[in-house]
Amino acid sequence: MLEIRFHGRGGQGTVLAAKMLADAVLRSGRGECMAIPEFGVERRGAPVLAYARISDGPIRVRSRIYFPDAVVVLDPLLSLSPLVVAGLKPGGAVVANSDKSAEELAVGRPGFRWYPVPAKEIALRHGLGSKTSPMVNTAICGALVAALQVADFPALEAAIRESVPVKFDQNVAAAREGYEAVLRSNAAA
């Protein structure tokens, strides 16, 4: 079982990111999946959590995730917070929306695998969202799928086209950039 926690802000599409990941896993035939929103009062800008579980067999546990195997951070400011690695298992992966390097992000937070992706810049370049509220979830999903190797890109593309309401091609292109950014940094490492 792979357990993932998503950190974002209201309006960034955090819950949808978890759903698109789960859908991509299903479409890849890589196992069972579940995407769980942590709902509070729904306000744009307020911190939001979501979770996903991926497993070869049926997923029966329906509680929140306290000790994730991986963490996804959709917001550049949240990426700097020590809270995002709380409970993260040693050696766990962090896919973070950030312009910084993996080495910079790891300062003070050692023992994790960092996958930075400039998702805000990618999203804005593809016309997704606005400068104050970029829709980074598809770029992040691309990076996440590349980092964790839990789904293939065509499956993610199909999941995105099913889930996003508008700008299908731009969202898929953003996801591909996120995907390739992680593949490039993996190859360099």
Place this chain on the structure above:
Amino acid sequence: MPRLDEDPFLTPPIITGGTPMKANKTGHWRSARPVIHDDKCTGCMLCWKFCPEACVTIEGDRPKIHLDWCKGCAVCVEECPADAMSLEDEEGA
């Protein structure tokens, strides 16, 4: 006390009334009846409009009260703008 031993499935799931409202003559509920005075009636038909039991009909240009159903509520008497209706004791009728 006796137990209710009969098969519960002898009772239907619901009971519906098979008789139309027209068959339910309520005229005998009345203790007083409305009377139309033709000399004053203007044919405005407010009595027809106000009757809560729909027992006023229009015959030509004049109202007619159907006493088989009229319960004697006297709304028509109260509402008549021409003062063309009165309520008369059923006993004397």
Place this chain on the structure above:
Amino acid sequence: MRKTLMGNHAAAVAVRLARTGVVAAYPITPQTQVVEALAEMKATGEFPGRFVRVESEHSAMACLVGAAQAGARTFTATSSQGLAYMHEMLHWVSGARLPVVMAEVNRALGAPWILWTDQTDSLAQRDTGWLQFYCSTNQEILDATLIAYRVAEELLLPVMVCYDGFTLSHTYEPVDVPDQALVDRYLPPIQYPYALDIKEPRAFSALPKPQEYFRLRRRMDADMQRAQEEVAVAEEEFAELFGRRYSAVEGYQAEDAEVLLVTSGAPASTALDAVDRLRAKGLKAGNLRIRQFRPFPTAQLRRFLRPGVKLAVVDRNYSMGHHGIFCEEIKSALYAMPNPPQVFGYVAGLGGGDITPELLCEAWEDCAAGRGDLNAPVWLEDSR
């Protein structure tokens, strides 16, 4: 075909597959995406039934009284305060013997304002004459809705399909969406025997004599009792056609268990994991999932109970001044047994607190160690 659906969308898809004729709903909070999805399907033409927007949950159910009386297959959905507001009409629908099906998203009741899951809203409707199913997966939400129509139209009684707010309602997981042709085989068009007919006008629900009312209520209970068998038949036929089997009470590792957890809804899914964790420690743990609350499955429950077994009932609901509601219902159902098992109550997660495998293991171990109290529930919290 398997699709990634949230629980609310699984319910909406079932309503479309059932070829439901009339949906009436109040579209604002505490409504969920069930009717939002149906409204979207209506807009695209995917759902050809009527969609009636009304000004309250009370009106939604009143609207369905008319639609069902006219012979239509009907649906609405609500949650928490909305269900409470609908309460009066729930009695009317069952008394009028109208086979309405409703999705009920279990959410806690205010005051204070609260968003998250809790079963007290639907359990408070215990005596309204509705059948109640409690789902543990999104697949079950879809399946139970189809089964609900079969049973409702056979018995002329309404059915409430209940599922945990957020934990199921907003959680996405793969759901097998069956072919329309298969659903049509399972669920033929509705044939309501008392449908309005202008050629044969009748008066419905008019004032009966007390003796008639007494007999009508007895007939209603007889049909509710008959539901025990009719639901089992409908579940069996569902298993034959769709390959997924459900029953009123479902046991897991129950045969040789010394203590049985008793759970319902989404925590009954988590409980399977808790039982495996306890078994891995060599403990004889098991779980009973109560899927059907009305009619209460007394006989099915008793079949799982060996002499000496103890029950640890975990309730995410409460009756103030008494106990957890499932716990009390179970005690009452088992009282007439020759040697009834001891029943211990655990209350957890009211208002959406997390019911984790660790919490369920704690309830089990507390009960096994004899620390439970037969007279008062233990209040458990996973405070992470």
